[in-house]
Amino acid sequence: MARESNLKTKPVLLNRWAVRILVICFWLLFWELLYRLIDNEIFMVSPITVIQTLWHLLGQTYFWQAIAFSFIRIVLGFLLAVILGTFLAILSYQNWMIKELLIPLFKVIKATPVASFVILALLWMKAGNLSVLISFLMVVPMMYTNVLQGLLATDRKLLEMAKIFCLGKWKKVKAIYLPAVMPYFYSAISVGLGFCWKAGIAAEVIGIPSGSIGEWLYEAKIYLMTGELFAWTIVIILISILFENIVIHMLKPLWFTAETDKSKDLGKN
Amino acid sequence: MDIRLIGISKRYNNNMVLNQVNLTLKEGQMSCIMGPSGIGKTTLLRILMGLERPDSGEIEGMEGQRIAAVFQEDRLIEHWDAISNVKLVCDKDVSDDQIAQEFSKVDLTEYKDKPVLKLSGGMRRRVAIVRALLSPSNLVIMDEPFKGLDTALKQKVIAYVKEKTSGKTVICVTHERDEAEALQANVILLN
Numbered sequence: 376m377a378r379e380s381n382l383k384t385k386p387v388l389l390n391r392w393a394v395r396i397l398v399i400c401f402w403l404l405f406w407e408l409l410y411r412l413i414d415n416e417i418f419m420v421s422p423i424t425v426i427q428t429l430w431h432l433l434g435q436t437y438f439w440q441a442i443a444f445s446f447i448r449i450v451l452g453f454l455l456a457v458i459l460g461t462f463l464a465i466l467s468y469q470n471w472m473i474k475e476l477l478i479p480l481f482k483v484i485k486a487t488p489v490a491s492f493v494i495l496a497l498l499w500m501k502a503g504n505l506s507v508l509i510s511f512l513m514v515v516p517m518m519y520t521n522v523l524q525g526l527l528a529t530d531r532k533l534l535e536m537a538k539i540f541c542l543g544k545w546k547k548v549k550a551i552y553l554p555a556v557m558p559y560f561y562s563a564i565s566v567g568l569g570f571c572w573k574a575g576i577a578a579e580v581i582g583i584p585s586g587s588i589g590e591w592l593y594e595a596k597i598y599l600m601t602g603e604l605f606a607w608t609i610v611i612i613l614i615s616i617l618f619e620n621i622v623i624h625m626l627k628p629l630w631f632t633a634e635t636d637k638s639k640d641l642g643k644n
Numbered sequence: 645m646d647i648r649l650i651g652i653s654k655r656y657n658n659n660m661v662l663n664q665v666n667l668t669l670k671e672g673q674m675s676c677i678m679g680p681s682g683i684g685k686t687t688l689l690r691i692l693m694g695l696e697r698p699d700s701g702e703i704e705g706m707e708g709q710r711i712a713a714v715f716q717e718d719r720l721i722e723h724w725d726a727i728s729n730v731k732l733v734c735d736k737d738v739s740d741d742q743i744a745q746e747f748s749k750v751d752l753t754e755y756k757d758k759p760v761l762k763l764s765g766g767m768r769r770r771v772a773i774v775r776a777l778l779s780p781s782n783l784v785i786m787d788e789p790f791k792g793l794d795t796a797l798k799q800k801v802i803a804y805v806k807e808k809t810s811g812k813t814v815i816c817v818t819h820e821r822d823e824a825e826a827l828q829a830n831v832i833l834l835n
Contacts, residue, residue, distance in 0.1 A: 532715070532717060532719050533719055533721070535695055535715075535719075536713070536715065536719040538694075538695070539693055539695075539711050539712070539713045540711075540712065540713075540732075540733040540779055541710070542732065542733065546732060550721045550724070550732055551721070554721070554723060
């Protein structure tokens with residue numbers, strides 16, 4: 376039976392990949408047609424030019440240095456936001472006064488445009504660390520709101536059960552809180568990852584810290600190097616997707632722990 | 645020590661659920677609370693467990709009581725298997741094999757490794773009962789524990805409950821007089 380079902384699923388998977396490749400081909404073709412229609416290298420470059428530019432960039436030291444520069448700062452801001460956002464959500468769940476205190480702060484952060492934060496931040500700090508702050512500010516309200524929502528959605532009846540059976544803190548977290556919070560946490564991470572890259576690079580383009588991806592994007596715009604502009608944009612998209620996949624892959628064990636209890640080690644805690 | 649409920653009253657909005665309830669639960673004995681639906685049996689259990697505060701009245705003899713409960717709903721960790729659900733509330737020296745042995749007494753052996761969300765209502769009920777009875781306790785509170793069990797299985801589970809609660813104070817809410825009789829419990833009528 377298992378063999379039979381494998382045989383059945385393989386063509387489906389192949390079809391899916393074939394469809395994906397066809398979709399990519401369709402959009403590349405659309406891009407090429409658009410390029411030919413506009414017929415102006417300043418406004419639109421061909422996908423072939425972008426691939427050639429990208430290939431050229433791959434061999435340049437400054438390309439990798441810029442990626443490292445921006446990656447380290449944006450990821451640092453993201454990680455700080457995940458830690459602090461989660462911590463503040465837990466505090467708010469435990470104490471309604473803290474929650475009331477933080478609500479206006481996060482509302483203001485959410486509503487403030489990235490550009491305003493960047494300009495303000497440039498008054499307070501060096502442009503080099505701008506993307507850490509901006510990436511942090513964009514992700515922290517997302518983490519806070521989602522984790523708090525997850526905690527508030529925890530099954531009250533299970534918490535009563537835990538109280539009656541005198542479950543310890545760790546058991547409560549593993550059995551009740553983690554399964555409740557993980558879907559919210561997961562969704563915040565997924566959205567936040569895309570967001571921190573967008574905001575972080577936008578901040579670099581405004582603040583132009585030396586040696587960053589933002590600086591190269593800015594230069595490409597100033598000198599009308601549309602091929603480079605497209606190439607850098609593709610690099611940012613690829614890094615963002617790659618990083619998102621790595622983080623989600625790393626979170627899988629935590630998700631698995633929340634969903635099942637295969638470790639069977641609860642009695643020891 | 646006996647547990648004494650003295651003048652317990654509880655009101656939800658304008659609805660008086662419990663009015664000056666007095667009763668005594670003898671230490672080491674089983675008592676069944678019976679009465680029509682909506683009379684406040686579950687509320688009384690919740691007050692006893694400390695999950696609700698009475699508007700007036702007091703409870704004596706709850707100091708040092710370690711409670712185990714079978715709730716009206718099963719309140720299991722849905723994605724976990726049956727053994728893990730029981731192990732969650734047990735002392736650390738209780739092994740998987742011991743739990744599996746207990747499951748065999750209530751016809752759950754072949755379902756012990758399945759996530760409880762995939763089990764039927766009757767199976768889940770039995771997991772909840774085994775969980776309560778293996779948890780270290782001296783007061784067992786059960787709210788309609790045999791709901792959803794067929795007659796033959798009910799007899800088996802009742803025998804299991806009697807075996808495991810020997811010497812413990814047990815309070816059980818039921819609608820069925822035959823359940824109270826099979827448990828050989830003192831019957832307390834709430835009306």
